[in-house]
Amino acid sequence: MDLVSAGPAPVKDAYLHCPRCLLRLGWADASQGCAECTRSARVVGDIPVLVSDPSEMVRDWGAQRALFSRETRATRDVVLAQLAGQALPATTRTRLQRLYDRLGRHLGEVEALYEAAGVPAVDEPVSRGERVPGEGIATAYFDQIHRDWGWDTDEPGAALEIVLEVLGDRRPQRMLVLGAGACRLPYELHRAAGLETTVAIDINPVPFFVARRVIAGQSVALTEFPRCPRDSHAVAVDRTLRSSNPGADGFHLLFADGLEPPVPDASFDLVLTPWFIDQVPKDLATLLPTIHRVLRAGGAWLNHGPLLYQPTHTQPAHRYREDEVHELTQAAGFSLARHRWDRLLYMQSPAGSQGRTEGIATFLAEKKDRPGRGAVEAEAPGWLEDATLAVPRWPELDGYQPPHPMFAAVASLIDGSRSSQMIADEMVRRFSLPADAALGGVTTCLAEMWRARRSQ
Ligand SMILES: C[S@@+](CC[C@H](N)C(=O)[O-])C[C@H]1O[C@@H](n2cnc3c(N)ncnc32)[C@H](O)[C@@H]1O
Known part of the structure; x- marks a missing residue:
């Protein structure tokens, strides 16, 4: 079975391109690589990698894997020392013992995901550093993985209902997702809207390794360590991640840069940015021409997420509020078709005692014929900076x-x-x-x- 597409026939249209020489590629070519370029393509965990230097990216993932192992072992050692070094109440001892055991199990689970994908541990610092603060570690998005495929809360359902309402009666055929993470919302939207093809892009390996498996109908064991567990048992929760609707055709995962997606102009009729625009670009205004570029005439951009911004990643002028985002969007050659603002529960683990409520901006912006005069050049491509x-x-x-x-x-x-x-x-x-x-x-x-x- 083709685990990448979870579908029978590869889509033939050339809606990707080589990030190095821009040669147009079909989905089937993504794993073969570009005929014009000398460096071979990489497929990691059955997921094609379409970046200009795949080996460097995979080496960085190996460095993240090694760091995760070292830190988990160190945490385990601390717990062991606590267990050994003092008289403890019985329940506290049981809690620490459970934590010690589950940290060991977790190490095995995560190592196995990297191993199966063919990403060896690399005992070197991550060469590219953290492009977005907090994202350079293996566990950065483990909460999202559990929320998407492990918890029985309704966070994914609430998000889907909102994006479907904002999408209205549009029936796009081909969707590009920037920063898809563990993929639950893009996958459910792909199914619910009857999309023919979705290309979900991310650069973070573990959420994609998990997503690929659950979407293909497999289950994945991944221990959860809730931030503030309610009781001593909840210090580590055994979770089995799975989808109740696996196997939809045409849903593809692709490791690629969402700020510079390797897709030709006018090749998609929907771009989805789920929890992406405030977190990843340093200045949203520089991403808008890219979204505009990849959309076909009459296509639309669907955004769903908060406007939080990280102070160390953004300048005050670029921490746009909802009305500013709307203004920028219109200036970049879109017309705002629909928008809404919801306060939604966020990361409310059933085993934890803490979670967030966040204001979420959802909007649909339709592409007008030409980029607006307010469009800002996209962030410099990597090869201009390196x-x-x-x-x-x-x-x-x-x-x-x-x-x-x-x-x-x-x-x-x-x-x-x-x-x-x-x-x-x-x-x-x-x-x-x-x-x-x-x-x-x-x-x-x-x-x-x-x-x-x-x-x-
Ligand atoms: C806030 S998370 C949102 C994840 C997911 N959409 C969700 O709602 O759970 C941002 C996502 O963007 C991804 N990301 C960061 N930089 C990226 C880039 N340059 N290209 C593609 N994805 C990127 C991260 O790995 C992460 O999955």
Whole structure:
């Protein structure tokens, strides 16, 4: 059985593209890789990885795995020392013993998920750091995994009801989900709205490893450690994660960057951002042109989530409130079809004694023909910021009119596999550019050429 799509036939349309050279790819190609690029594709846990450097991403996941193991072992040692070192009331001893046992079990469960996916532990620091604060650790979204597939609370049902109401009588066929996490809402929406194809994107491995299995009809054991357990038994809860409606056709998981989704222009008719816009982009205004770009004419963006923003990840000017989000959305070439604001229960573990209530902005914004004048350029692509990443050869480069011979020379060196450092080295070798100025000059040219493609 094809565990990735949980469906029979691969969809043939080329609604993905290679993040390195932008060659159009169909779903079946995502695991084969791009014929034009030298680096091979990676499939991790039966999930294709479509980023410009899959090996680096998988190495970082291995580093997260190693860190998780070290920290869990260290916590276990502390619990053991407490058990051994003092006289304890019987129930407290039982609680600590249970915690000790379950930490060991949990370590095995999580290690097994990485192992089955082929992600070895790497005893090195995470090379890319935390792109979003708090997300660089393996357990970052374990609460969401339990909420989605383990608890019998109605949080997922309430969210689905709201997004369906806001979607109205639209019947999209193809949906792109940015930051899908453990996938319950995107999956239920895919089923309820009768979508033909959904591509759910994320960069965090464990929620996707779990989602892939439960959506394929398997069950996954994952111990929960509630933040504030009610009683001594609830200090660790044995959970079996599963879906009561597995196996829907056409629901695909893809490891990719949601800020720069590897999909061609106008290839989806619905983009869903569930709990994403305040958490992941540093400035939502820079994500809007991307959402607009990937939508077909008449397509729509459906948002569902809070406006919380992390102070260490955002500037005050970019912590937009609901009315500002609406204004930005309209300025970026959308018209606001429907919106609502709900106060919803959030992360109310049945075994815990604490949970949140959050204000949730849900809206449907329809794509107008042209991007609005208020659209802001998307966040710089990774290869502009990291001189070692390959620079893609985007289609508009062929028609590019260079304003200066240096731009023409740089454009001629973009072949989809050279990085900006390699292009700079070539410029030094072939055109005698001063070595200390080459990389800066090449980066400036690349940024300008990348920006210019929007007006071509
Ligand atoms: C607040 S969580 C929301 C998860 C899920 N939608 C939910 O509602 O439970 C944000 C999600 O965005 C993902 N994420 C962070 N940066 C990302 C990126 N650059 N591209 C894709 N996903 C990203 C995280 O891994 C996480 O799953």
